[in-house]
Amino acid sequence: MYKIAVIPGDGIGKEVMEATLHVLEAIDVEFDYTFADAGDEYMEKTGVALPQETVDIVKSSQACLFGAAGESAADVIVKMRQELDLYVNLRPVKSYPGTKSLFDNLDFVIVRENTEGLYIGLEEETEEGATALRVTTRKAAEKICKYAFEYAKKTGRKKVTAVHKANVLKKTDGLFKETFYKVAEDYPDMELDDRYVDATAMFFITKPDMFDVIVTTNLFGDILSDEGAGLVGGLGLIPSANIGDKQGLFEPVHGSAPRIAGQGIANPSAMILSAVLMLDYLEENEAARKLENALVDVLAEGNVVTVDLGGSASTMEMAAEIRSKL
Amino acid sequence: MYKIAVIPGDGIGKEVMEATLHVLEAIDVEFDYTFADAGDEYMEKTGVALPQETVDIVKSSQACLFGAAGESAADVIVKMRQELDLYVNLRPVKSYPGTKSLFDNLDFVIVRENTEGLYIGLEEETEEGATALRVTTRKAAEKICKYAFEYAKKTGRKKVTAVHKANVLKKTDGLFKETFYKVAEDYPDMELDDRYVDATAMFFITKPDMFDVIVTTNLFGDILSDEGAGLVGGLGLIPSANIGDKQGLFEPVHGSAPRIAGQGIANPSAMILSAVLMLDYLEENEAARKLENALVDVLAEGNVVTVDLGGSASTMEMAAEIRSKL
Ligand SMILES: CC(C)[C@H](C(=O)O)[C@@H](O)C(=O)O
Numbered sequence: 180m181y182k183i184a185v186i187p188g189d190g191i192g193k194e195v196m197e198a199t200l201h202v203l204e205a206i207d208v209e210f211d212y213t214f215a216d217a218g219d220e221y222m223e224k225t226g227v228a229l230p231q232e233t234v235d236i237v238k239s240s241q242a243c244l245f246g247a248a249g250e251s252a253a254d255v256i257v258k259m260r261q262e263l264d265l266y267v268n269l270r271p272v273k274s275y276p277g278t279k280s281l282f283d284n285l286d287f288v289i290v291r292e293n294t295e296g297l298y299i300g301l302e303e304e305t306e307e308g309a310t311a312l313r314v315t316t317r318k319a320a321e322k323i324c325k326y327a328f329e330y331a332k333k334t335g336r337k338k339v340t341a342v343h344k345a346n347v348l349k350k351t352d353g354l355f356k357e358t359f360y361k362v363a364e365d366y367p368d369m370e371l372d373d374r375y376v377d378a379t380a381m382f383f384i385t386k387p388d389m390f391d392v393i394v395t396t397n398l399f400g401d402i403l404s405d406e407g408a409g410l411v412g413g414l415g416l417i418p419s420a421n422i423g424d425k426q427g428l429f430e431p432v433h434g435s436a437p438r439i440a441g442q443g444i445a446n447p448s449a450m451i452l453s454a455v456l457m458l459d460y461l462e463e464n465e466a467a468r469k470l471e472n473a474l475v476d477v478l479a480e481g482n483v484v485t486v487d488l489g490g491s492a493s494t495m496e497m498a499a500e501i502r503s504k505l
Numbered sequence: 506m507y508k509i510a511v512i513p514g515d516g517i518g519k520e521v522m523e524a525t526l527h528v529l530e531a532i533d534v535e536f537d538y539t540f541a542d543a544g545d546e547y548m549e550k551t552g553v554a555l556p557q558e559t560v561d562i563v564k565s566s567q568a569c570l571f572g573a574a575g576e577s578a579a580d581v582i583v584k585m586r587q588e589l590d591l592y593v594n595l596r597p598v599k600s601y602p603g604t605k606s607l608f609d610n611l612d613f614v615i616v617r618e619n620t621e622g623l624y625i626g627l628e629e630e631t632e633e634g635a636t637a638l639r640v641t642t643r644k645a646a647e648k649i650c651k652y653a654f655e656y657a658k659k660t661g662r663k664k665v666t667a668v669h670k671a672n673v674l675k676k677t678d679g680l681f682k683e684t685f686y687k688v689a690e691d692y693p694d695m696e697l698d699d700r701y702v703d704a705t706a707m708f709f710i711t712k713p714d715m716f717d718v719i720v721t722t723n724l725f726g727d728i729l730s731d732e733g734a735g736l737v738g739g740l741g742l743i744p745s746a747n748i749g750d751k752q753g754l755f756e757p758v759h760g761s762a763p764r765i766a767g768q769g770i771a772n773p774s775a776m777i778l779s780a781v782l783m784l785d786y787l788e789e790n791e792a793a794r795k796l797e798n799a800l801v802d803v804l805a806e807g808n809v810v811t812v813d814l815g816g817s818a819s820t821m822e823m824a825a826e827i828r829s830k831l
């Protein structure tokens with residue numbers, strides 16, 4: 180029995196969460212859910228987007244399923260990452276059948292540092308404009324690089340690539356690159372290399388096969404993982420994991436999608452794949468594969484899928500179809 | 506008669522420069538060239554990558570053609586941009602026939618701020634690691650936004666999109682976004698919108714048609730323009746212009762390519778298209794179109810093109826073919 184915090188949030192967040200919980204009922208793992216609030220709607224009622232109570236509920240859980248937040252997304256999610264020290268942001272870039280993926284057989288993972296860099300919140304107004312501080316600590320660089328190598332080892336991946344801009348950011352990204360190669364010494368069997376972030380943005384399109392596990396700083400990871408989403412057909416299928424030493428928080432990369440919210444037509448795949456990442460995090464790997472395969476079957480058949488995937492099923496119809504495969 | 510500084514630089518920089526000068530001879534515009542040094546080779550001989558003499562030559566010219574620099578690229582080009590206040594980096598993303606472009610008919614332009622942001626060089630080592638300052642001044646934001654709108658107007662484009670991360674970088678990118686909308690008031694006929702940089706990285710792949718002119722800060726422009734290069738088939742065809750109030754410096758986006766240097770097989774297109782941008786900058790627009798069309802003809806025929814384009818021509822053979830079309 181796992182203690183799971185559930186934050187449906189705003190807009191389609193609520194709809195894809197309902198769909199996901201429905202599917203999870205048919206999985207042979209038991210969960211004890213505690214629901215919690217965050218996001219725009221809650222903010223309208225109370226003036227705060229992320230109440231301390233929600234943070235506390237997540238802190239006392241083993242994992243959290245998070246739907247989506249609207250305009251307040253940055254405040255909710257960035258704060259949560261920092262408060263819970265969720266220092267890893269894991270984003271698979273994987274092509275699934277029946278989607279608009281540019282390439283078949285794409286399968287790499289972005290491991291993004293999730294607590295510092297330009298997300299540290301140290302901005303200042305100056306006479307001439309404004310400044311922001313980009314912070315790289317040795318400790319966070321070490322932790323994220325170590326995580327990337329451990330993850331690669333555990334999942335049987337062959338290569339880790341550090342992505343940086345050390346030709347311009349000689350000190351901050353210089354430190355990141357140096358730390359990467361130092362940590363790598365403990366993994367003599369792993370292939371490794373490093374690339375500039377701009378070149379990486381190009382190679383994602385021209386030579387995506389060269390990537391297996393990518394480790395990078397916060398904002399570069401943010402940009403590259405959305406580019407990765409584009410490669411495999413858009414946000415509807417992209418899950419993410421925010422992982423710390425004590426908890427994991429799992430969320431689709433898409434937002435609350437106000438334009439389609441309330442119609443029951445949102446694609447639940449990204450949220451369901453986030454639950455797959457949660458199952459893997461809880462080391463329920465068998466259940467994870469089963470759930471992922473059920474989703475893949477439904478995508479491949481293409482009969483009961485949502486509008487964005489070329490079908491006409493509702494969110495809950497697609498969820499029911501996935502559940503029926505379990 | 507235009508005074509032009511010519512910096513061939515390292516590796517294939519020298520080869521594509523020779524090819525470009527050969528083609529330019531057949532154009533009905535007169536140039537007075539002054540050759541100057543920069544890059545790795547010069548550094549090996551003298552200990553400096555960018556001598557003051559070169560900066561002075563460029564300062565007293567109307568424009569500069571720059572080939573490529575090796576390892577010292579960042580020091581040479583970033584310093585040149587700052588010393589000459591080349592505050593605009595202009596990068597067309599345009600699909601040409603006979604290339605590996607993902608889409609036909611792509612045609613948008615990235616206008617990148619070229620002097621500040623994270624390129625300002627304010628990094629510090631700290632006890633825990635290192636920091637870098639990201640600087641946005643009102644003045645530079647205004648200048649680059651104004652340039653983007655003026656450029657859009659002059660070239661008959663319809664829409665300008667500001668790209669930023671103002672949800673996280675509330676002060677620096679908040680200022681950039683605010684300045685964009687303020688400058689836009691002087692261009693009431695122009696369509697406009699703004700996007701997050703991560704979403705933009707995705708939309709480049711899933712909905713590139715939504716972009717016409719993009720204006721953004723330094724590092725975001727760096728990353729997005731390489732992604733744009735990927736969209737249209739890689740670096741071999743991507744030119745760039747570094748423009749200030751007094752000079753323009755025109756360079757291919759590719760580097761010195763040590764692995765193929767010396768073989769005479771480099772694709773000269775990016776350097777030739779950089780010369781096209783120079784001709785446009787000098788308001789020799791008729792000559793610019795003539796040169797661009799000659800290149801497009803050769804690409805479309807696909808007979809006398811370099812290896813990367815599926816042909817077997819040498820750099821100079823492809824250049825001669827282009828010249829024969831003029
Ligand atoms: C909402 C936003 C602050 C967030 C980020 O920039 O990290 C999002 O883009 C993401 O990638 O999870």
Ligand SMILES: CC(C)[C@H](C(=O)O)[C@@H](O)C(=O)O
Nearest residue numbers: 346347377578579582583727
């Ligand atoms: C060489 C490097 C410093 C440079 C940059 O980052 O601006 C290059 O990538 C470019 O885009 O011109």
